[in-house]
Amino acid sequence: MAAMRRQAQKIRAPRRGIDQESIDFGITWKNLEVAFKEILTKNASKLSYEELYRHAYRIVLKKKGQELYIAVTTFIREWLEQNVCGKIRKLLVPSLLTTLADGPTGASVNERRTAGDRFLHGLKDAWADHQVCMAMMADVLMYLDRVYGADMRNPSVYHTCMDLFRDHVLLADSGSQESSLKSVLLILNAIVLEQIQMERSGDVINKAEIKNCINMLEALYQSGSETEDQRLYITSFEPDFLEASKMFYQHEGEQLMREGNAETYSEKVTKRIKEEQERCRSTLSESTTHKIEEVVELELIANRIRDVIEMESGVRFMIDNERLVPLGLLYDLSARVDPKKVELTKAVQKRIIDLGNEVNKAVIEASQPPPPGAPAVPNQQTAAALKWVEDILSLKDKFDAIWLESFRLDQAMQTSLTRSFADFINSSTFSRGSEYISLFIDDNMKKGIKDKTEEEVDQVLDKAITLLRYVQDKDLFELYYKKHLSKRLLMNKSISIDVEKQMISRMKIELGNNFTSKLEAMFKDIAVSKELSTGFKEYVASRGDPDLSRVDLKIDVLTSGTWPLSQDSSEEENATRPKVIYPPQVARVKQDFQNFYQTKHTGRELTWHPDKGTADLIIRFKNGQGSKSIKEVNMPTYSMIILLLFQDLPEDKSLSFADIQAMTNIPPADLKRQLQSLAVASKTRILKKVPMSREVVESDEFFFNEGFRSDYRRLKVGVIAANNRAETERERRDTEKKNDASRIHLIEAAIVRIMKQRQTLKHEQLLVETVQQLAARFKPDVPMIKSRIENLIEREYLERVEGSSPAAYKYLA
Incomplete structure (x- = not known):
């Protein structure tokens, strides 16, 4: 609060001729002194302020301003010392002084509070009276301030009298031999601090009395320099308040840590911060709010947040038991001292990865074949794969709720959560995420979305895309998805082609056109095949074939390279697969279709599957x-x-x-x-x-x-393992082998693109840029990149830069 400023008063000009009158300073001052005593004793109702003003005016006019200024300040100083200080000292009872100096003694809390209230009330009244009286006197001495004060650059009478209250009341000796608090100001500070301590302990205090005294300290200054940092509140009370608060919260932090309950700790600290904010607003000064917040944050949060997070009842317990409100409080506390929330983020990420690894471990165990002699479980691995996806989605829902309700939609926290999910889904100890997510989509496309509303179908598609975002090796996912999609399309297993196309559209938005181009081509082939089947029937009918035993044919003509037609068998089986011998009636219709197809597409060769x-x-x-x-x-x-x-x-x-x-x-x-x-x-x-x-x-x-x-x-008639299912270990290794082979071409293409643009590049930089270019599809192994660089050198696409250290390469056009 800025120092009190009295409103400017209009000065009435004295009667003419007053400057011709002679004046006796002693007599005139005596009149003024008597009047001032009347004012100070609250008996000023009969005084003539016009007459008193003329007395002061004549003194100043006769060049006696300095004598008047000194007389007034001396009078006020003596009044404060003889009348005000005595009243204040009477309020300093021995029990109060002993308690303030040495801590709580035999006096009860109520007794101490009552004694403190009396002191605060008395000091408040003295200050209020002083302000009123000095304002009245300043009105009388207005001409003195205007002429003498301006000429001599002295502070106004009002401000000088305020300083006198500071020097001769607040800074006056307390008169107590029992206490180490030698000034009234130190006693005031101690009483206010004790009252605050009582309130922190749950007692009720008189906030209004404290606020009045705090306003007094804000109105007074440490020195004649009336700057913000010189307010008596800032120089005297606030440092003591912050130091006492620091000690209090150090002790409370230790006590709360001994209790060992993270939820209670978070609630208590949050409550303390709100209490301190309210205390500054209603009792102290709002300028202290940020400073006391820093004290609480340092002692109760910054110094202890890691220990609180790692408590048995900490983050892990809150996550596992869905204690979202206290977890939100812990988040808020962490955010107050660390914008990045490092410790909280580490704990949450660790729990996500631990829970994810448990899911991975469970699916690996569930996928193991039954022990010898035990009955086989149908589709055991596929069921385990779908269970894995459901568990991951359940885990995702759990942490989505935490992010929404506890982490206040913090985008940085969401990024950390996403990274943690990606870490365990792409773990080196678990390599089947791509396959299992594709199986999840396959299961929903075949039966999961049946009887679902459009909104529910959208939710399934959204979940699938969410899972896909976590997959690092998206090229491997594409391989599985093409395989599963092809079976759905060829065996008419999809519940809705429209939903299938919606899924492809979402993948296109998420991953780009390159990812979905072949998938879209598969749907185009199916549409063209329907037209071919209809055209073939018309072709047969137009010939008028009388053979009643003719086989009706519905054909799917699939573009080579688009469909994963050889992925159901191993490479060895595909390489040695003989041509099937068809029954005569089937062979005849097969040949008829080939003849029909050649009329539409000359030069194309059909391979039958x-x-x-x-x-x-x-x-x-x-x-x-x-x-x-x-x-x-x-x-x-x-x-x-x-x-x-x-x-x-x-x-x-x-x-x-x-x-x-x-x-x-x-x-x-x-x-x-x-x-x-x-x-x-x-x-x-x-x-x-x-x-x-x-x-x-x-x-x-x-x-x-x-x-x-x-x-x-x-x-x-079904076929054993004819439907989409989880691969065996042998099949999985074969799939990964094929995928690695396709990656070779992608890595080489990326290297050539980079080198063609850069012409010359250091080895490490080439590795980094190659990984960056391919990151959207998969994370290439560094040894594989190195082997492709060597291969490109052998094929004369690149050459080493002679004498370069570190190694560098040059592009050969």
Whole structure:
């Protein structure tokens, strides 16, 4: 608060001729002195201020201003010493002085508070009276200030009298021999500090009395220099207040730490900060707010926040038990002392990674094959993969809630959370995140979004994109997604093509056109194939073919290089895969389509993939009454090829595994899976296997099961591992091997682009820029980059710069 400024008063000019009057300074001053005593004793109602003003005016006019100024200040000093100081000293009872000097003694809190209140009230009244009286006297002496004060550059009478109160009341000796507090000001400070201590301990104090005394300290200055930093409040009280607060909060911090409860600690510190802010607003000075906040922050937060975070009841406990409110308080406290919230961020990130690693460990354990003798669990690995994704999404929802409610939507914290999720999803000990996320999308596209509203479908797609953001090796995800998408499209497994396209659009926005170009091309192929199938039917009809046994054909013509047609088998199997032998009726329609296709696209070559197709057969079985039971059976193309071998075979004749393999050329591994579905699966046992067992071996014989029974007219023959599923270890290694091979070309292309632009570049800088260019798709291994640099040097795309240290390369045009 700035020093009090009295409003400017209008000066009435004295009557003419007053300057001709003679004056006796002693008599005139005596009149003024008597009047001033009346003012100080609150008995000024009968005084004539005009007459008193004329007395002062005549004295100044007769060049006696200095004598008047000295007389006034001497009079006020003596009045303060003889009348005011005595009253103040009477309020300093021994018990109060002893308590202030030596700490709480036998006196109760109530007794100390009462004694302190009396002192504060008395000092407040003395100060208020002094201000009123000095203002009245200053009005009388206005001409003195205007002429003498201005000429001599002396402070006004009012301000001089304020300084006299400071010097002869506040700084006066307390008169106590028992106390080390030798001045009234020191006693005032001590009493206010004790009252604040009482309030901090939960007692009720008289804030108004303290505020009045604080206003007095803000109105007075340490010296004649009336600058902000010289206010008596700043120079005298505030340092003592901050030091006492520091000691108090040091002690309270130790006590709270001994209690060992992070939630209580956060609540208490938050409450203390609010209390101090309110205390400065209502009791002390708002200019102290920031300073006391710094004291609390240093003693209760900065010096202890790490220990609080690491408590057993700290961040980990709050996260695990969803204690979002206290976690939010802990966040607020951390933010007060560290804008980056380093310790809190480290603790949260560690917990995310620990929880994520637990999820990874659980899925690895769940994916292990059952022990010998235990029954196999169908789709065990795939179920574990979907469980992994659900657990990750649940973990994500948990930390989204924390970020929203506890971390105040802090973008830096969100970045840290995202980085932590990416760390454990891309952990070196867990390499199946890309595959599992693709399986999650696959499962939802086939059945998960069924009967969901548009809003719920959007939520599923958003979750998928969120997971995709965490994946570091997006090229590996693309490989799995193409594989799974191809099966959905070719086997008509997708619930909604529109939703499939929405997913691709979101991927395009997130990852760019290069990522989705082949995926979009797959949908284009499906659309073109529908047109080709319709055109082929019209082509056949136009020829008027009378063959009633003709096979209806629905064809999918897929662009080579766009579809992952060889990823279901190992490289060795694909390299040695023979051409399948089709039944005559199928071979004929196959040839017809090739002829039709050549009329549309001259010069293009079709490669047939029977392992990707399906067929519908109408099969007649004998029933118990000698009539026929007709079933419509949907099955893979391979199963159709096998079953047509039995079409004209006598009932008592069989075909061995070797016979079937020789007559169809179906690869042995695929043939075993087909025969398991046709002869072992209980619901589709269209063939009889001799001997009957769960496994198919080359010595097995197969008969057509004329007595097949089913309650359904329409059946579907599945194939072991025909649906999208989690890969085996061997399949995963093969997929990663193929992906690494494709990365070679991407790394080389990136190196050539960089060097073509830069022409000459140091080795380390080339490594850094190559990693940066490829980061959107995958994180390349440094050894792989080095090997590609060496390869490009051998192929004369680059050359080493001779004598360069460190090593550098030059681009060869």
